[in-house]
Amino acid sequence: MRFNKLDLNLLVALDALLSERSISRAAERVHLSQSAMSNALARLREYFDDELLVQVGRKMEPTPRAEGLADAVRDVLVRVEATISTQPAFVPAESTRAFRLLVSDYTLTTLMPHVLARVYEAAPHIRIDLRPQVQHPERALERADADLLIIPREYCSADHPAETLLDEAFCCVLWEGSPLADAPLTREAYLDAGHIVVLPGQGQPALEDWFVQRLGVARRVEVTTYSFAAASQLVVGTQRIATVHRRLAKLAQRHEPIVIRDVPLHMPEMHQMVQWHKHRSADAGLVWLREQLRAAVGGMDGGGKI
Structure with missing residues (x-):
């Protein structure tokens, strides 16, 4: 099929x-x-009268013309794919569809077991592909990779719809053998202590670290990790503090010798x-899956069995 003499397959x-x-x-691919x-690249170069991709060392880099085309081409293809793949009805029990979700290990540890249990009960043949968070996650939506x-709301794109799943408070986690665990955790004690800080997604700051920076205070960072779930375990045997999501801390407290304290900062x-x-707002499968996410939050917080 051609449009303005361009083969659309290109x-x-x-x-x-x-x-x-x-x-x-x-x-x-x-x-x-x-x-x-x-x-195909030769034909594209001829049509656009531009090199589009040029060799720079061992890599190929897009020309300014190609960079200007990238988002528009992707948008067209996603729109077409969404139109032709969206079914008027979605029957969970009969579906063999695969869904790709980008999640942090916080979500993986706290929410996803409840989601998978609900999905398996209603739609045992559905496949769930859980992928790690990346920088600029909105690009995964636009490339149809997720x-x-x-x-978190702060990382959402203004170009696509979103809805709130849950609110999460932060807390401090300390080893129960630490002297800090024997007294109220004050602001001064918090700022004087060594800290374990999460740097997820190729070194980008965690949300709690971003909040602390906005307060105009600095922590003495002694350990960094890429895992939200591991931070509560890494304080054991030390006098360090980890500032973590409260749901994660409560899960860790079941298995680790730790205590939980309120954060002495706002x-x-x-x-x-x-x-x-x-x-893809009209995609019946995604509408159904979002409903399962919302229901799973209620089950998680209500203490329902997995």
Whole structure:
């Protein structure tokens, strides 16, 4: 099919090339031979009268023209995919659909066991692909690499719809053998202590660290980790403090010799959201899955069995 003399199949190739920045990986992504992808790139260059991708050292880099095309091409393809793949009805018990969710290990540990139990009961043949959080998660929606994002409100994109799943407070976790655990945790004691801080997603700051920085105070960071779930375990045997999500702390307290204290600073709650692509609001499968997420929050907080 052609539009203004452009073979629209070439848009799929262009999207893969701009995402992968490699002819061989782009060919693998869309199930073409490397020679066929090279031919597609040549035709695209001729049509747009631009190199689109140029070799810089061992990598291929997009030209300014290609960078200007990238978002528009991806938007067109997502819109088409959403239109043709969305079914008028979704029958959970009969579906074999795969859903891709981007989640932090906080969500993986606290909420997802309840979600998977509900989904399995209603739709045992559905597949759930849980993927780690990345920087700029909205790009995963726009590339159709994820169906849903579960992220704090501060990291949501203004370009796509989102709704609140839950609110989460922060607390301090200390080893029960630490001298700090024997007295009220004051602001001074908190700021004087060594801290364990989470740096998720390629070193970007955790939300609690961002809140602390906004208060204009500095902590003495002695340990960093990429895992929210591990922070409560890493204080054991030390006099350090970890500032963590309260639901995670309560889970850890079942198995670790730790105590929980309120944060002696004014720290806002985290508002955890679920976000989806604006072109997929009518997707009956995603509407159903969002309902399962909301119900799972109630089950988690109500103490229902998994």
